Amino acid sequence: MAAVTSHFLGIDPKMYRHFAMLTIGLTTVFALFADGETRETMAQNSQRAELKRADESKFGKTKLVDKRGDKPRSNASGGFNGTFGAPMDGGGSVSGNSSYIPPALALKSPPIIIEVDQAALAKMSPEQRKAYLKRLEDERQRRMREGPVVPTPQQVSALAAASAARAGSDSID
The missing domain is CATH 1.20.5 (Single alpha-helices involved in coiled-coils or other helix-helix interfaces)
Structure with missing residues (x-):
């Protein structure tokens, strides 16, 4: 109990x-x-x-100096000059073109990189290797002269269709 x-x-x-x-x-x-x-x-x-x-x-009292007025002000608001609640589409600049990118901020063209197939290179004789590397360098120089390639709308749609087929989709989004 x-x-x-x-x-x-x-x-x-x-x-x-x-x-x-x-x-x-x-x-x-x-x-x-x-x-x-x-x-x-x-x-x-x-x-x-x-x-x-x-x-x-030793050096005296530190003086604070305001140098903000020395330089012309940049538009720190990201291109929006209007008042709160105003529509944001349309011209953010004086000319009305909000798609202007200053030259200092424009992207440079990326470097042309052509990868070497190390497995194929290992199987080649010294003469073949030299010819192969020369062909690759010539191709790189040609691409640099031509500049960046902008695909045509037909090429873009063909790439999208091939991608949709690989993904198992019937349509392109």
């Missing part, structure tokens, strides 16, 4: 006291560590203040 206990929820009151003492002890230890960091930070701040006072006595 079960013994009747007078403890609340079956927990001995000594356990509550032990838990309370443990909590107070841990809190005290944490407070000591936190207080040590605070003292360390205060010491660093006082050192910085002393260095600043020494610099001020």
